[in-house]
Amino acid sequence: MSSVTADHIPPHTGHDDHGHAVPRGWRRWVFATNHKDIGTMYLIFSFAMLLEGGTLALLLRTELFEPGIQFFQPELFNQFTTMHGLIMIFGAIMPAFVGFANWMIPLQIGASDMAFARMNNFSFWLLPVGGILLTASFFVPGGANASGWTMYAPLSLQMGPGMDFAIFAVHILGASSIMGAINIIVTILNMRAPGMTLMKMPLFCWSWLVTAYLLLAVMPVLAAAVTMLLTDRHFGTHFFNAAGGGDPVLYQHVFWFFGHPEVYIMILPAFGMVSQIVPAFARKRLFGYASMVYAICAIAILSFLVWAHHMFTTGMPVTAQLFFMYGTMLISIPTGVKVFNWTATMWRGSLTFETPMLFAIGFIFVFTIGGFTGLVVAIAPIDIQVQDTYYVVAHFHYVLVAGSLFALFGATYYWLPKWCGTMYDERLGKWHFWMTMISFNVTFFPMHFLGLAGMPRRYADYAAQFTDFHQVATIGAFWFGLSQLLFLYVILKAYAGRGERAAANAWEGAEGLEWSVPSPAPYHTFETPPVLDGKA
Amino acid sequence: MQTMTPEQRRRNRRTGLILGICAVAILVWTFVRGNVFGGAP
Numbered sequence: 001m002s003s004v005t006a007d008h009i010p011p012h013t014g015h016d017d018h019g020h021a022v023p024r025g026w027r028r029w030v031f032a033t034n035h036k037d038i039g040t041m042y043l044i045f046s047f048a049m050l051l052e053g054g055t056l057a058l059l060l061r062t063e064l065f066e067p068g069i070q071f072f073q074p075e076l077f078n079q080f081t082t083m084h085g086l087i088m089i090f091g092a093i094m095p096a097f098v099g100f101a102n103w104m105i106p107l108q109i110g111a112s113d114m115a116f117a118r119m120n121n122f123s124f125w126l127l128p129v130g131g132i133l134l135t136a137s138f139f140v141p142g143g144a145n146a147s148g149w150t151m152y153a154p155l156s157l158q159m160g161p162g163m164d165f166a167i168f169a170v171h172i173l174g175a176s177s178i179m180g181a182i183n184i185i186v187t188i189l190n191m192r193a194p195g196m197t198l199m200k201m202p203l204f205c206w207s208w209l210v211t212a213y214l215l216l217a218v219m220p221v222l223a224a225a226v227t228m229l230l231t232d233r234h235f236g237t238h239f240f241n242a243a244g245g246g247d248p249v250l251y252q253h254v255f256w257f258f259g260h261p262e263v264y265i266m267i268l269p270a271f272g273m274v275s276q277i278v279p280a281f282a283r284k285r286l287f288g289y290a291s292m293v294y295a296i297c298a299i300a301i302l303s304f305l306v307w308a309h310h311m312f313t314t315g316m317p318v319t320a321q322l323f324f325m326y327g328t329m330l331i332s333i334p335t336g337v338k339v340f341n342w343t344a345t346m347w348r349g350s351l352t353f354e355t356p357m358l359f360a361i362g363f364i365f366v367f368t369i370g371g372f373t374g375l376v377v378a379i380a381p382i383d384i385q386v387q388d389t390y391y392v393v394a395h396f397h398y399v400l401v402a403g404s405l406f407a408l409f410g411a412t413y414y415w416l417p418k419w420c421g422t423m424y425d426e427r428l429g430k431w432h433f434w435m436t437m438i439s440f441n442v443t444f445f446p447m448h449f450l451g452l453a454g455m456p457r458r459y460a461d462y463a464a465q466f467t468d469f470h471q472v473a474t475i476g477a478f479w480f481g482l483s484q485l486l487f488l489y490v491i492l493k494a495y496a497g498r499g500e501r502a503a504a505n506a507w508e509g510a511e512g513l514e515w516s517v518p519s520p521a522p523y524h525t526f527e528t529p530p531v532l533d534g535k536a
Numbered sequence: 537m538q539t540m541t542p543e544q545r546r547r548n549r550r551t552g553l554i555l556g557i558c559a560v561a562i563l564v565w566t567f568v569r570g571n572v573f574g575g576a577p
Contacts, residue, residue, distance in 0.1 A: 178556075182555045185555060190547050220560070220562040224564075224570065
């Protein structure tokens with residue numbers, strides 16, 4: 001990493017320094033404009049959504065423990081599947097990354113706050129509205145949206161009012177994301193401390209800068225797609241209705257033009273987090289900082305060119321199949337650069353294996369498995385065989401759970417001392433890692449075999465020969481879910497101040513401006529921009 | 537807390553506005569293209 005150290009940091013004496021009292025009571029949160037408070041609210045909201053989405057997943061796994069219909073009719077099962085996906089993507093993973101961006105980007109670039117503090121507040125408060133709309137849709141006539149998180153037409157044109165709830169929720173959550181993206185881009189471009197050039201920025205900021213551009217480019221596309229769904233449903237248009245001259249496959253093209261970059265929106269900030277953690281615990285500079293930046297940019301650009309690899313079975317010409325197949329494979333090159341650089345950073349480093357490092361290494365190991373299965377499903381003839389099977393479910397959970405979630409856990413442990421001023425319980429953190437790592441693989445690894453054997457996704461019932469693997473996956477899922485309660489306990493314990501006091505630089509090998517302010521970070525930081533010595 | 541300078545505020549507003557216009561333009565463009573390919577009412 002090309003890091004910058006500060007020559008002169010203005011002194012911080014505590015929370016109420018500079019004569020500016022911290023707002024108290026509910027007003028502090030409802031009218032919050034402080035990036036740290038808003039970041040905290042994002043993280044709390046996303047964890048609540050993670051629990052809700054996780055509970056839905058456990059209900060699915062409960063039904064799938066045995067063949068036959070045990071607890072939920074297929075209609076309700078499909079609602080659970082759909083809402084699990086929507087809640088996890090739009091309610092849990094994306095807001096969690098924005099929470100980290102809010103907390104850490106101003107601290108890492110030496111800015112006093114985000115560029116648009118009031119818009120930041122509005123971006124956050126849209127989220128609970130979207131979350132409530134999604135959750136409330138279970139209670140409308142016909143129940144929640146059951147078309148899958150992709151909301152494919154023409155199925156989505158035929159659903160009840162639950163679908164409208166989902167469309168409005170996506171609009172609201174999308175608007176929040178766009179405002180968040182604008183805020184992040186403007187903050188990074190305009191509010192860096194003097195001397196903090198782009199190529200000296202921490203990689204987490206770089207990953208978020210690129211992610212924010214991706215968000216800005218594709219969230220309006222999703223908004224347009226679901227608006228077209230809405231007008232088809234209620235205002236007599238026929239964008240996706242074949243009977244009126246429309247084309248249902250058009251929806252898939254528009255959706256996946258959003259949907260594939262969305263995958264990278266959920267993984268690029270994770271790359272940034274791992275790029276912060278690995279050098280800190282290897283006690284070495286990040287290997288190949290510039291190539292990491294270029295790799296992030298390359299992944300982002302390529303992500304716009306591969307959307308139709310989700311649509312190999314829609315009957316596209318062979319030439320198009322080849323283009324999207326090779327385009328998809330090309331992404332493995334910049335991704336490989338990143339995995340190589342993380343490994344090279346660890347090579348001959350003075351490694352220690354605290355919980356953040358365990359999650360970072362776990363991320364590299366398990367995400368790479370997800371990357372390999374991604375290459376498998378990129379091959380059009382194979383994808384046509386495993387389309388909509390559990391192989392695909394296994395693949396994207398290896399990327400999204402092992403990718404996004406592991407990085408989020410690692411980054412939480414890494415920056416927690418800065419947030420609350422107390423070191424977490426290392427022993428319990430390690431327990432959390434190993435329980436999560438093992439139970440994750442117990443849950444999702446058997447799904448590869450299920451998919452290769454022909455088990456379709458989104459089915460409430462299955463043939464008896466799939467029972468064993470389904471039972472292993474269900475046991476693993478409950479184990480995985482319960483392990484996250486341990487995570488909650490570790491965090492609450494640290495916030496309660498039960499642990500060792502954290503120093504300003506909580507980790508021996510950590511670099512960056514965020515470690516130059518006291519722990520916990522004062523309410524106001526970098527009111528006077530730090531003076532950087534420009535060492536790179 | 538030190539406030540931003542008026543010049544910095546102007547710069548932020550200008551950059552934010554450009555980005556916001558881009559987002560709206562992409563939304564409108566998607567809608568228009570959808571109309572061409574997907575069939576109007």
